[in-house]
Amino acid sequence: MEISYKQIVIETVITFSVLLALTRLLGMKQLSHLTFFNYVTGITIGSIAANMVTLNTTDFTKELTSLVVWCCLTTFIGYISLKSGKLKVILDGQPTIVIKKGKIDKKALAKTKLNIDDLTMMLRQYQIFSITEIDYAILEPNGILSILKKPEFQGTEKRDMKIFPPSPNFIPIEIITDGKLIKRNLLEVGKSRDWLYNELKKANIDMVEDVFYAEIQSDGKLFIQKFETK
Structure with a gap:
């Protein structure tokens, strides 16, 4: 069955509008292709949308549903990876x-x-x-x-000027992100948990979960940013 130009225009406008809304839903991380997973996902979404517009399909709604479901799955995986450090490493490296x-x-x-x-x-x-x-x-x-x-x-x-500053004692590296301790980074700089807890106590912080971000600076000091209180 031949598709009319009017139907092509209507389907293209619908696809464009839905894709625009979905890309806003996915956020800037997806658009910037920060990781290989995001990159592949972006290509797949673009391919689905392109096929919807260029191919003479008889059931436009099925492909539109496929596009929406794919974007929803991507958003769900992104949300889960924020909550699970292990899954984030698997997906993003x-x-x-x-x-x-x-x-x-x-x-x-x-x-x-x-x-x-x-x-x-x-x-x-x-x-x-x-x-x-x-x-x-x-x-x-x-x-x-x-x-x-x-x-x-x-x-x-x-x-x-023949000025050669001494090498930094540490490479600046994150120790806590989003309330979670990054154990491998703590070991990398040769620091113990006791040292970290003592540093947190100096900043009047009782738990790692209260810290949004913390990093060891080149001079060995700990930079701490707490969660913002509502």
């Missing part, structure tokens, strides 16, 4: 330190399926041509490399 204290971590490269050529190519995108300039490099879940240079390479003024 976690940052991986590939260069630590100026040395390449071979195990981390193998884990992230990167080779030396891939790593050096990513470094050159930051105008870094020597690994000796780097203190830490972290591969984020979205595939972007975050780099902390050694102090003497952080600004030309310091190097030109």
